[in-house]
């Protein structure tokens with residue numbers, strides 16, 4: 001469709017279908033799956049966007065649907081099930097959207113009576129969280145997660161929903177990220193914000209010893225806290241960095257307007273416009289020593305940027321000076337209240353996004369004192385454009401280098417790495433592009449050393465976040481495979497699990513299944529022997 005000279009594309013096809021719940025069924029495998037690749041692909045995302053006459057209005061509001069591909073001895077089985085959240089159960093009971101979400105209104109009675117809503121407000125908040133963003137595994141225990149207070153434990157075999165953990169009950173935490181890290185020793189870390197008189201950014205932790213328990217998230221404790229500079233407007237975050245010695249996060253100009261946010265929840269209104277950019281703010285990095293929980297007392301400042309996803313972070317030394325390197329994925333679009341997440345936009349033809357995502361690398365000097373040279377660049381690496389300049393007051397101004405220069409790749413997002421390289425110097429990451437020129441998408445393997453990427457793309461196909469699985473015995477970072485669930489712009493075409501050779505980024509095999517499945521956000525691979 002042509003409008004004002006721009007090509008417009010219907011992005012809703014395929015992406016916004018209602019998912020089919022499926023008991024395990026055999027997939028049709030094309031190609032040859034490596035005999036070492038045995039395990040479960042588990043992925044999470046919104047699976048239902050309308051009930052009866054009602055439509056969700058925000059992509060993050062759709063009912064959480066978990067799908068699974070079980071790979072065993074070269075064969076693949078598919079299954080999928082909705083998370084039985086309170087929101088899902090209520091909405092399904094009445095076949096209406098009574099529990100909306102971030103961008104959708106809620107109603108306390110099935111007649112959607114506005115007066116009833118008025119009298120019910122301020123008495124209780126609707127159950128909005130259905131955890132459709134990611135999956136966390138602590139040992140053999142699995143949770144569906146979102147950027148919120150609730151996590152749903154589910155059975156990874158049957159995909160049945162089991163128990164609910166509410167961080168508000170456990171630690172009075174209203175928001176924690178959907179991207180926890182698991183340390184090399186099995187300790188589980190996440191980042192959470194608290195409101196009110198104790199407005200803090202908190203690192204929270206579940207020790208590895210708890211992962212053998214039935215519900216390990218119940219053991220979550222505060223590891224360390226940093227005061228929020230303006231308790232009424234803490235930053236929004238969705239991910240953070242974990243290295244051998246440090247935890248770091250990005251304090252960005254995108255802020256949560258806390259009074260408005262709480263009022264919207266109390267009045268059953270969508271809270272998405274409580275998130276706002278404060279153009280007067282720059283971005284800061286906060287760095288915490290993992291062992292002591294103490295914050296590095298250095299103000300790291302850079303230009304204001306928005307970031308959902310850290311790519312990776314690691315500690316390094318340049319000319320005898322220690323740095324924490326942080327790589328951020330900074331898309332040109334991505335604010336929660338921006339057009340690409342609003343379903344009424346996605347249901348209509350849209351203009352393809354052409355502004356490329358920036359993948360920025362920052363070098364944070366870890367020691368600064370009176371002997372540190374002032375107002376000169378401390379990052380002296382040939383070919384690296386990053387800068388770190390210390391000022392007289394001890395603060396540090398950072399300028400990023402770009403680690404991937406890949407024009408015409410659409411909006412690249414959801415970066416993944418070989419997780420064995422988390423917190424370590426690394427060369428590759430894998431990403432997926434959305435809203436590209438034909439309405440499909442592409443997978444990209446990025447080589448940080450050459451700042452270039454190679455693509456996988458197939459006409460009509462919409463791949464999901466690529467997940468790397470290392471080959472047993474691998475000695476090279478990209479020795480393994482990359483997995484992606486691929487849907488089609490034509491929802492009558494089969495869904496398939498794509499299996500790529502990570503080195504060459506070429507297809508080894510695919511496992512097709514006839515089902516309805518919309519786009520998923522994040523997932524994991526559980527290795528099985």
Ligand SMILES: [Fe+2]
Nearest residue numbers: 178238308522
């Ligand atoms: Fe995410």
